[in-house]
Amino acid sequence: MKLIFRHATRGGHVHIGVWSGNGTVGKNGDLIFRPEEWEALKSTILDGARQTRQLVEFVALPGGPDAGRASTLTAGTLTAEEHRAMELTAELWDAVAGLAGEGSPRNSDLAELRQHIHAVQHTILAQAAARAYPDRYRLLGWPVPR
Secondary structure: OEEEEEEEEEOOEEEEEEEEOOOOEEEEEEEEEOHHHHHHHHHHHHHHHHHHOOEEEEEEOOOOOOOOOEEEEOOOOOOHHHHHHHHHHHHHHHHHHHHOOOOOOHHHHHHHHHHHHHHHHHHHHHHHHHHHOOOOOOOOOOOOOO
């Protein structure tokens, strides 16, 4: 079962709607938090989701600074932000390769840079493994599991 948290900022407060399953059953409009309370609650929800492999999605509704932006936590897959980060590594490679001259050191210079870009890509891709096996691997910015 997937939990969906739809939220919007209105009047300086974050209004939350919580839905489960296919989105047809839920509770909406009764949960109201200050922005800092909502951020703390989201962290707690994500921590619990990682430990239980619960599927969780946060969707910002119109009216707030994150309007239209969805953030999904799903075991074994990459989030939209992680896919974008992977795209950026490809863009970075294209830009760096374009800077390299045509002289004889080009291939060795690019090989050296390639390993660093691959290290960043591996770190991004490891996020999916950390969600799939929260008891063995850690997500970026989270403590090592015990």
